[in-house]
Amino acid sequence: MASLLRKTLTSPSHLPDITLLTLHPVTRCKIKATRAMSSGSTQRMFQLKLDPLTGNSEWVVIEEDEVSSEHSQKPLLAITSYLDMLNDTCRNRVFREAIEKTVTGPCHVLDIGAGTGLLSMMAARAMGSGGSTERAGMKGMVTACESYLPMVKLMRKVLRLNGMERKINIINRRSDELQAGVDITSRADILVSEILDSELLGEGLIPTLQHAHEMLLVKNAQTVPYRATTYGQLVESTFLWKLHDLYNNEAQALDSIHLVPTGLETILHVKSQQYAMHCDAIKEEIRLLSEPFKIFEFDFWKRPDSHGETELLIKATNDGRVHAIVSWWILQLDCEGTIFYSTAPKWINLPFNTSSGDWCDHWKQCIWFIPGKGVSVSRDEGVHLHAIHTDTSISYNLKTQVPRTEVGQYPFHAGHCQLALSPERVAIYGDSKWRHSMLTAIEKALQDKVCSLCVVADDSVFLTIIIAHLSKTSHVISLFPGLRDKGAQYLQAVAGANGFSMDRVEVLGKRSLTLHDTHQKKVDMLIGEPFYCGNDSMLPWQNLRFWKERTTLDSILSKDITIMPCKGILKACAMSLPDLWNSRRCLDKIEGFDHSVVNATLGACGDLPASQASPFLPFFIWQCGEIKELSEVFTVMEFDFSKPISPCFGKAQVKFSELGMCHGFVFWIDWVMDAENSIVISTGPDIRHWKQGVKLLTKPVAVGIHGSRNMGECSLTVIDASFDPSSGELIIEHTFLQPNMESASYGTEADLG
Structure with a gap:
């Protein structure tokens, strides 16, 4: 099935000869194993529990009788695409x-x-x-x-x-x-x-x-x-360009910080691969520069080759700049060619009916980024495309008939100095507004610091460079829990271009520090974005790892410590999400076969007990099909980083501002960078570079504008929330209220994520 990520991993030292299969984690990474025991063939599960607030993990053995019990009805597979x-x-x-x-x-x-x-x-x-x-x-x-x-x-x-x-x-x-x-x-x-x-x-x-x-x-x-046949189309899109070209976007920032200095244009980059994306969500920001073209054909009925290449001459249909190739595939299911399925974007007119109109998240279109500023083309000009497929991927190289210096890959190969980050992270680092906010916050924090010791608690190479660049007297210790040695090698390569030497910067790659590590000095500044490499699919509040790190370092923080961000604000909005809700609704009959027994394990929303309600899941809300905000953005709770981590509680009464069907709540964190609350970095749905946490309702609820008297419509909802620092879990209880019923409960669920 398409949701399963198959990998053979190295077994734990105490579990020899075990094949492990892993699925990407949300709150916990669950790794299952089958082991042949000396007493016979016995099936056991080994669960790798990951604490998102520390990065620590431990193996837990789940016995067969536990698997067969009610324990197995927890939504263990909710994070998959099944x-x-x-x-x-x-x-x-x-x-x-x-x-x-x-x-x-x-x-x-x-x-x-x-x-x-x-x-x-x-x-x-x-x-x-x-x-x-x-x-x-x-x-x-x-x-x-x-x-x-x-x-x-x-x-x-x-x-x-x-x-x-x-x-x-x-x-x-x-x-x-x-x-x-x-x-x-x-x-x-x-x-x-x-x-x-x-x-x-x-x-x-x-x-x-x-x-x-x-x-x-x-x-x-x-x-x-x-x-199966793959197709592609040349497109121009500023949004897509900003997801990969850090060098040229950084040049527009004019802030003297060089994450990718001249001559090192690919030292911080996105991997050369195709990226899955719902392109219909950005169709208004895409300009088509060619007709669709066929790339590869794969016949299931005969043995395929591991390697294939093709050369295509594509005629440009408009003047413009090719920033990306959008690709998709069409599946021919029968040998006669009468039954098809397609993942093409909706702007493609297909000669056959392939879809009932379902929005789905398990298959999307793919994006291949053209290096640098892209390729400039003129109408009717021929563009050469060289496509290669391996066992597991497809790659492209694009060039015009007339050679131009802007075309092609950068010649620099930094080897072990290179950092590969996600397209969204590259876009954040190239965003002038975001960079200005961070730079301003650091400048304010440094005003009273003559000779300071600064600790960068997360994987932010950007903040490390800013501190070292702005303060010639500060000593910087970067923990880089995810980047580790790669982060140190990267800093060494870009230090000269940013006006600092590595004798003032240390990368320790540790989760905790002592005074021995800080040379007997107390820490004057503790900063983070927060950003932890590899956390791209985590829920927003799992970046509260920064708060956990701050707590671990409490004994070596100075009395007048500056902490940035100084607090986090959990924000939310009630939303209509019909496509997303329908894609995760309870299963009944599928082509005549009853699937109702899988709903709890797969984390479905619908007619299930409250204890089996669907969990929080991370999504780019802007890619979730039809969406509509039904309330104003409201604050759920605040996290004060000036104090050690502790349980937090919040309550909000939310008034609906739009008519519609409420399918759930969307949560994110706004990071307050300064004590004056003047610099706030939002990770909400309007900013398309962060995933939000989505909690779908068991059943959609009809809501009306607050103050109306339409019977059957809820005009208010009350949110009660708590955050447990021991597990990193957020618990939400919501109660819908009908007009003029300040305390009447319309429905309550306990939600965990």
């Missing part, structure tokens, strides 16, 4: 149509990456009386291959609920570990599989198909899908 994918009605429909068209009688069907078993059940049903039947002397069977143990447990529940447990053979292993005649009884006649990501290849489609055709399938096997 729920969103299973709510994609168009995807489900086209796979069902193609499977019914392909599986016309008893045969052996292999489902790789079976997930909940949906495609396996479709195949078994298509055979007639099930996946283990004989017709005219032929025997039919379905083999479902799924390597992720928690999903296998869910699949068994789904199959049992639908009376399919005896008709489908489940193998809890990776498909590339299997061999026909050994692990499965015979080679399969038909392959059904959906291991596609937004780029198409990122989940190992090519090596999976290679092994399947070599070891698991009969010659000339049929497949669903049949073929």
Whole structure:
């Protein structure tokens, strides 16, 4: 299934020979393992608990009886895309149509990456009386291959609920570990599989198909899908340009800080890869510079090559500057070419009906950034595109027919000095307004500091450089908990261009300091953005790690310590989010198969007990389809960094300012950088470089403008919040009130994230 990130990791030292499968964390990273015990084959789970406020982690063993208990009903898989994918009605429909068209009688069907078993059940049903039947002397069977143990447990529940447990053979292993005649009884006649990501290849489609055709399938096997084709389009977009070109955007800031000095243009950069993004959300900021063009074609029905290249001559349709290539794919599910699915943006007119209009988050378009300022083109000019695919990715090189100095990659290769950051972080560092705010805050903080010791608590190379640049007498210690040695090597490379020497800057890479580390000096300034490398998919309040770090360092802080930011303000807004809510709603029947047993584990919103309500999840709200603010932005609680970390509580009465259906609340943190509250860095939805925390309601609530008397509409909601510093969890309780009912409860939920 497309939501599963497959990785083989190094096992903990005390757990030899264990294959670990990991999913990206929100509040805790959950890593599951299957281990062969000396007493027999025993399944156990090892959970890696991550404390987002310290970065510390520990292994916890979850026994089999715990997995089978009510404990397993917690939304352990809410952070995956399974729920969103299973709510994609168009995807489900086209796979069902193609499977019914392909599986016309008893045969052996292999489902790789079976997930909940949906495609396996479709195949078994298509055979007639099930996946283990004989017709005219032929025997039919379905083999479902799924390597992720928690999903296998869910699949068994789904199959049992639908009376399919005896008709489908489940193998809890990776498909590339299997061999026909050994692990499965015979080679399969038909392959059904959906291991596609937004780029198409990122989940190992090519090596999976290679092994399947070599070891698991009969010659000339049929497949669903049949073929996938990638397409692209040249676009101009200032927004996309700012997500990667730090050098030219920094030059416009005119603040004498050089994160990417001349000659070192790529020392801080985004990785050369495709980035998944909902491009429909920025269609008004995109100018098309070409017609769509076909790039690669991948046939599922034959063994694919690991490497492929193509040269295209693309005709420019407008004058402009190519900042990026937007790409997508079209899936042909049947061999006749009558059933299709597409991830194309809505501005593409397709010659076939591929979508029922569903918004989905599991597949998006992809963006490939053109280096530097991009490529300048004229209408009707030919542009050469060189595309390459490997086992797992697609890359591009673009050049015009007439060579120009602005075109192509920078010649500099800094090697170990380079820092690769996310596009959003690069955009933040290139934003003139953000840089000015940070610079002003630091200048104010340094006014009374003649000879200071400053500690940068997070991974901010920007703040480290500012302090070292502005104060020639200050000593700077950067903790760089995520960047570590790479951060030190980067600073060494850019120090000269920023007017400081490394004898005043130390990178310790430690989580705590003593007076020995500070040379017996008390810390005069403790600063952060806050930014922790690798926390891009964390919830906003998990950057309160800065507060935890401040508390750990309390004994070495001076009495007149300056802390920046000095406080954080948890902000929120009630919003209409129909697309996002529908993509995560409770599952019932999917193409005739009951999936209701997976709702709690997948963190669905809908008819579930309050104890199983959907958790907080991080999203770029601006990419969440249709959105509408229904209330003014309100303050939930404040975090005072002048004091050690402690439990926090807040309460807010929120008046609705717009009519609509409220699907949930969106939360973020505003960082107050100075004691006068004059410099505030917001991470709210209006600023598109940060993710917000979203809490979807169990059921949407009709809301009306406060003061109206429309019956059935709520005009107020009361929010009660608490923050637990021991776990980093935010607990929210909300109560909707009808007009003139100041204390009448319309509905209450306890929300945890």
